[in-house]
Amino acid sequence: MGYQNITLPEQGGKITVNADHSLNVPDQPIVPFIEGDGIGVDITPVMRDVVDAAVEKAFGGKRKISWMEIYAGEKSNAVYGENTWLPAETMEAIREFVVAIKGPLTTPVGGGIRSLNVALRQDLDLYVCLRPVRYYQGTPSPLKEPEKTDMVIFRENSEDIYAGIEWESGSAEVKKLIDFLQNEMGVTKIRFPETSGIGIKPVSEDGTKRLVRRALQYTIDQDRASLTLVHKGNIMKFTEGAFKSWGYELAKEEFGAKEIDGGPWCSFKNPDTGREIVVKDVIADAFLQQILLRPAEYSVIATLNLNGDYISDALAAQVGGIGMAPGANLSDTVALFEATHGTAPKYAGKDQVNPASLILSAEMMLRHLGWNDAADLIVKGLSGAIAAKTVTYDLDRLMEGATKVSCSGFGKAIINNM
Numbered sequence: 001m002g003y004q005n006i007t008l009p010e011q012g013g014k015i016t017v018n019a020d021h022s023l024n025v026p027d028q029p030i031v032p033f034i035e036g037d038g039i040g041v042d043i044t045p046v047m048r049d050v051v052d053a054a055v056e057k058a059f060g061g062k063r064k065i066s067w068m069e070i071y072a073g074e075k076s077n078a079v080y081g082e083n084t085w086l087p088a089e090t091m092e093a094i095r096e097f098v099v100a101i102k103g104p105l106t107t108p109v110g111g112g113i114r115s116l117n118v119a120l121r122q123d124l125d126l127y128v129c130l131r132p133v134r135y136y137q138g139t140p141s142p143l144k145e146p147e148k149t150d151m152v153i154f155r156e157n158s159e160d161i162y163a164g165i166e167w168e169s170g171s172a173e174v175k176k177l178i179d180f181l182q183n184e185m186g187v188t189k190i191r192f193p194e195t196s197g198i199g200i201k202p203v204s205e206d207g208t209k210r211l212v213r214r215a216l217q218y219t220i221d222q223d224r225a226s227l228t229l230v231h232k233g234n235i236m237k238f239t240e241g242a243f244k245s246w247g248y249e250l251a252k253e254e255f256g257a258k259e260i261d262g263g264p265w266c267s268f269k270n271p272d273t274g275r276e277i278v279v280k281d282v283i284a285d286a287f288l289q290q291i292l293l294r295p296a297e298y299s300v301i302a303t304l305n306l307n308g309d310y311i312s313d314a315l316a317a318q319v320g321g322i323g324m325a326p327g328a329n330l331s332d333t334v335a336l337f338e339a340t341h342g343t344a345p346k347y348a349g350k351d352q353v354n355p356a357s358l359i360l361s362a363e364m365m366l367r368h369l370g371w372n373d374a375a376d377l378i379v380k381g382l383s384g385a386i387a388a389k390t391v392t393y394d395l396d397r398l399m400e401g402a403t404k405v406s407c408s409g410f411g412k413a414i415i416n417n418m
């Protein structure tokens with residue numbers, strides 16, 4: 001199709017998806033990217049340089065990414081005109097080209113536009129937010145044994161209070177809703193009805209099961225020992241509690257899990273390797289202490305949207321901070337890779353922040369394409385740069401005897417260590 005402000009690269013072809021959701025990847029795939037607000041201007045070009053260097057080194061010119069810029073956030077206002085935060089053709093391009101990567105996008109607090117990140121996830125039905133958390137040797141960490149933190153978060157990405165269904169205190173809508181809750185639903189527990197805002201928390205069986213299904217399949221494919229459902233089901237029984245029940249139900253119905261000692265924990269054998277996979281659950285507040293005190297007991301995590309948001313930043317801190325934490329948003333067909341962190345506005349344009357989070361998101365993208373040799377080189381380059389203590393400010397301030405480099409300098413150090 002023709003695009004208004006997106007320039008198609010002169011060379012390169014489209015990635016396509018087969019009926020079984022596998023990909024056909026040409027040697028020169030067109031990959032759309034959103035630069036991102038704030039520090040997007042710093043980290044996105046560095047990510048591209050690192051990826052290009054890894055692909056060139058791994059495949060000697062046979063393969064290459066054809067980058068195609070698409071727009072969202074502040075830059076899209078500049079390109080498309082004021083108040084155009086997420087142009088329709090940006091969504092169209094991600095749908096058409098199937099695999100894309102983005103920098104962070106700003107969401108104002110307490111008013112203004114709703115999150116563009118959430119809008120992208122909802123509109124493209126990217127229902128899995130996949131955030132692996134692993135330790136790179138030599139990275140400074142507040143833990144004594146950070147290498148014991150090795151978890152992969154499957155965060156439900158389309159539902160929950162995070163979907164942003166809410167009404168402002170004092171609005172006509174909130175008055176109508178509170179009136180309905182009090183007079184037709186018998187609700188007596190709204191403490192200050194005159195001044196309350198109200199948010200709605202939808203959690204469904206369909207949404208839960210598709211997320212837990214992907215997480216369990218991953219547990220099998222990666223030969224992991226356990227999947228933990230993290231919820232606050234003691235308090236929010238029909239949303240978070242139901243998430244837990246539906247998760248166990250799915251493990252039993254579709255993966256043949258059997259209860260251990262009368263349940264609710266259950267287990268089944270990995271059909272590929274024969275290894276026992278335990279499916280368990282933890283209440284979210286207790287989980288946040290467990291990940292610090294007993295991280296080795298957790299492997300794959302499946303959780304609701306808001307819990308997953310908190311847990312991913314907390315776990316990132318254990319292995320070096322959100323400057324190091326990658327992620328992907330996945331539907332059955334489309335993949336949009338992005339860092340865990342936000343736009344860190346105070347550092348914008350200063351060539352200072354750590355680009356590793358976005359670079360490791362690109363590393364996940366290369367594996368998604370099946371370009372594992374290039375992905376391995378990124379891991380090697382990053383590990384080498386950290387081992388040589390050539391690091392950005394966030395790691396430098398926690399390390400003894402390190403050499404502090406800029407964002408672009410860190411990118412160069414990664415390339416030099418490939």
Ligand SMILES: NC(=O)C1=CN([C@@H]2O[C@H](COP(=O)(O)OP(=O)(O)OC[C@H]3O[C@@H](n4cnc5c(N)ncnc54)[C@H](OP(=O)(O)O)[C@@H]3O)[C@@H](O)[C@H]2O)C=CC1
Pocket residue numbers: 039103104105106107108117321322323338339340341342343344345353354355357394
């Ligand atoms: N997916 C997305 O696009 C996301 C967008 N956001 C949005 O980003 C904006 C800012 O959010 P905020 O809460 O400040 O969170 P941020 O993640 O942007 O930044 C918080 C702090 O984390 C550290 N940090 C973040 N990124 C890096 C990096 N690359 N390298 C090193 N350190 C880093 C910095 O810590 P220090 O000050 O200690 O150096 C920074 O001040 C908001 O509008 C928010 O909605 C937030 C999260 C995700």
Ligand SMILES: O=C(O)CCC(=O)C(=O)O
Pocket residue numbers: 105106107115116117118309340342
């Ligand atoms: O959309 C936003 O602004 C914040 C998103 C976020 O914190 C996350 O996805 O981890």
Ligand SMILES: [Mg+2]
Pocket residue numbers: 309310313340
């Ligand atoms: Mg977050």
